[in-house]
Amino acid sequence: xxxxxxxxxxxxxxxxxxxxxxxxxxxxxxxxxxxxxxxxxxxxxxxxxxxxxxxxxxxxxxxxxxxxxxxxxxxxxxxxxxxxxxxxxxxxxxxxxxxxxxxxxxxxxxxxxxxxxxxxxxxxxxxxxxxxxxxxxxxxxxxxxxxxxxxxxxxxxxxxxxxxxxxxxxxxxxxxxxxxxxxxxxxxxxxxxxxxxxxxxxxxxxxxxxxxxxxxxxxxxxxxxxxxxxxxxxxxxxxxxxxxxxxxxxxxxxxxxxxxxxxxxxxxxxxxxxxxxxxxxxxxxxxxxxxxxxxxxxxxxxxxxxxxxxxxxxxxxxxxxxxxxxxxx
Ligand code: AMP
Ligand code: TRP
Numbered sequence: 001x002x003x004x005x006x007x008x009x010x011x012x013x014x015x016x017x018x019x020x021x022x023x024x025x026x027x028x029x030x031x032x033x034x035x036x037x038x039x040x041x042x043x044x045x046x047x048x049x050x051x052x053x054x055x056x057x058x059x060x061x062x063x064x065x066x067x068x069x070x071x072x073x074x075x076x077x078x079x080x081x082x083x084x085x086x087x088x089x090x091x092x093x094x095x096x097x098x099x100x101x102x103x104x105x106x107x108x109x110x111x112x113x114x115x116x117x118x119x120x121x122x123x124x125x126x127x128x129x130x131x132x133x134x135x136x137x138x139x140x141x142x143x144x145x146x147x148x149x150x151x152x153x154x155x156x157x158x159x160x161x162x163x164x165x166x167x168x169x170x171x172x173x174x175x176x177x178x179x180x181x182x183x184x185x186x187x188x189x190x191x192x193x194x195x196x197x198x199x200x201x202x203x204x205x206x207x208x209x210x211x212x213x214x215x216x217x218x219x220x221x222x223x224x225x226x227x228x229x230x231x232x233x234x235x236x237x238x239x240x241x242x243x244x245x246x247x248x249x250x251x252x253x254x255x256x257x258x259x260x261x262x263x264x265x266x267x268x269x270x271x272x273x274x275x276x277x278x279x280x281x282x283x284x285x286x287x288x289x290x291x292x293x294x295x296x297x298x299x300x301x302x303x304x305x306x307x308x309x310x311x312x313x314x315x316x317x318x319x320x321x322x323x324x325x326x327x328x329x
Contacts (some may be wrong), residue, residue, distance in 0.1 A: 005035070005036040005037065005144045005145065006036065006037045006038075006039065006141055006142055006143045006144055006145075006175075007029075007032050007036045007037070007038045007039065007143065007144070007145050007146070007147060007180075008038075008039045008040075008041070008137065008138050008141050008143040008146055008177075009025060009029065009040055009041075009146055009147050009148055010040065010041035010042065010043035010046075010083065010137060011025065011026070011042065011043065011064055011067075012042075012043045012044070012046040012047040013042055013043075013044055013047050013057060013060035013061045013063065013064045014047040014050065014052060014057075014060065014200070014201070015200030015201050016200050016208075016210035016211070016212060016213075017063075017064065017067055017200060017210065017211045017212075018188075018198050018199070018200050018208040018209060018210055018211065019188065019198070019208075019209045019210075019211065019249065019253065019281070019284075020149070020187075020188035020197065020198035020199070020200075020208065021149070021200070021211075022071065022211060023182075023185040023188050023248075023249070023252045023253070024148070024149030024150065024182065024185060024186050024187065024188060025147060025148050025149050025152075026067070026068070026071045026073075027071065027185075027252070028147040028180065028182060029068075029071070029072075029073055029078075029147060030071060030072035030073055030074075032147065033073065033074060033077040033078050034077065036145075038073075038077065038078040038079070039078065039079045039081075039141055039143075039311065039314075040068055040073055040078055040079070040080050040081075041080075041081055041082070041083045041137060041311075042061050042064045042065060042068075042080075042081070042082045042083065042304075043083045043134075043137060044057065044061055044082055044083050044084045045083050045084050045089065045090065045133060046083070046130060046133065046134070047060070048126065049115075049124070049126045049127045049130050050115065050127065050201075061082055061304075062297055062300045062301070063212075065080060065082075065300040065303060065304055066292050066295045066300050067211060067292065068080055069291075069292075069295050069299075069300070069303065070288055070289075070291035070292040070295065071288075075303045075306060075307065079307045079310045079311050080303050080304065080307040081304060081307030081308045081310070081311040082304050082307075082308065083137065085304070085308040085311075085312075086308060086311050086312050086315050088140060088312075088315035088316065088318070088319045089133065089136050089137055089140060089315070090133065090136070091319060092136035092139065092140050092319065092322065093129070093132050093133040093135075093136040095136075095322065095326060096132050096135055096136055096139070096162055096166065097129060097132045099165070099166055099169055099170075099326070100135075100161070100162035100163070100165040100166045100169075101129075101131075101132045101135070101158075101162055105158055105161065106128055106129065106131060106132070106158075107120075109131055109154060109155070109158070110151070110154055111130070111131075111151065111154075111155070112127060112128060112130070112131075115127060116128075131155045131158050131159075132162070134155050134159065135155075135158065135159040135162045135163070138156070138159050138177050139159065139162070139163055139166075139174045139175070139177070140314075140315050140318055140319075141311075141314055141315070141318070142174070142175040142318070143175060143177045144175055144177055144178065145177060145178050145179075145180050146159075146177050146178070146179050146180065147179075147180040147181075148179055148180070148181065149181070149182075149186055149187060149188075150181055150186035150187040150197075151187065151197060152179065153179045153181055156177060156178070156179035157179070159177060160176050160177065160178075163175070163176045163177070164176060170325045170326065171325070173321070173322060173325055184248055184251065184252070184258070185248050185249075185251075185252045188245065188248065188249065189241065189242075189245040190202065190207040190208065191206060191207050191208065191209070191221055191222070191224070191225040191226070191245075192204055192206050192207040192224075192225070192226055193207065193226075194226065194241040194242040194245050195241060206221050206224055208221075209221055209222070209281060209285075211285070211288060211289075211292075212289065212292070213285065215282050215285055215286055215289075218278075218281055218282065218285055219278040219279075219281065219282050222246075222274055222277050222278040222281055223274055223275070223278055225242070225246060225274070226242050227242050227243055227246070227270050227274075228240040228241070228242045228243055230243075231269055231270065232266075232267075233247075233261070233262055233265035233266070233268065233269075233270070233273050234262060235247050235258050235259075235262055243270075246273070246274070246277055247261055247262070249277065249281070250276075250277045250280055253280050253281060253284040254277075254280040254284075
């Protein structure tokens with residue numbers, strides 16, 4: 001393990017995790033484990049910023065832990081932990097909210113604007129300050145790089161600004177992190193409305209494929225996915241976004257190059273392409289779910305406890321310094 005570079009990322013335990021989450025974010029993580037110090041969190045305090053059921057949240061926390069493990073994240077190499085089990089995250093979020101985070105910047109966040117919609121003044125403060133908690137998650141561990149999907153780039157940019165402002169005021173305290181975003185697959189789109197990103201909170205379940213979807217259901221979703229006009233298989237993300245999205249999913253889950261796929265499907269139609277893609281998705285999900293189902297709750301809980309201890313040790317050390325720097329110790 002190379003201690004010189006720290007990677008941090010997280011997923012919030014709300015809704016069913018989709019192949020979008022997997023391709024855009026999680027699939028980048030396993031290969032980083034051998035090169036860097038990796039910390040992956042189940043960011044549960046981010047999941048309570050919108051309506052949720054406590055019982056469901058409790059279940060989802062273990063589910064995401066198992067998804068991390070089934071994706072190839074190895075607790076011997078990486079720290080896997082639950083955000084709320086390390087209270088320094090919320091402590092640092094408060095401090096960053098008082099030094100470095102401007103209301104004007106938070107108002108510009110696309111995710112806030114999307115989620116609050118017309119109700120910007122009547123949603124809870126937590127939805128608004130969500131990016132400050134995310135900045136705390138990242139800065140607490142002196143993170144250099146944050147592997148995320150395209151939609152989180154803006155939050156990492158904000159984290160950089162917050163870190164720089166804090167450092168200007170109090171002297172060098174935080175590492176200024178960078179986002180790592182895939183060249184292909186950083187934004188998997190909805191299967192029914194390919195101008196929107198695939199989202200686990202979408203109301204139409206045909207728009208996304210969950211990592212835990214029944215295999216036959218997932219295949220049907222691919223067969224029903226909208227396609228653009230035109231008949232040949234070609235990659236054109238501007239004019240044929242639906243097909244470009246399906247090609248991206250094929251390439252990422254089937255381990256193929258897009259130009260190669262385009263070549264292989266010359267002279268073949270959408271029907272054949274989709275049938276093959278449905279098989280690729282089915283094979284990926286079957287392998288994934290086999291691994292997932294082999295992990296017990298007990299095993300997942302033990303991973304979280306060991307992760308909590310490791311993350312806590314790092315977070316406590318960092319916060320002792322930060323408390324001194326800001327003058328409360
Ligand atoms: P969330 O479910 O919002 O906690 O997101 C977890 C991770 O998945 C983040 O890094 C997101 O950027 C990424 N992600 C979510 N949806 C997509 C998508 N449709 N395509 C690619 N990455 C995504
Ligand atoms: N905000 C991220 C999302 O919605 C989840 C998240 C919270 C996160 N804290 C983080 C991602 C820290 C990376 C690093 O997807």
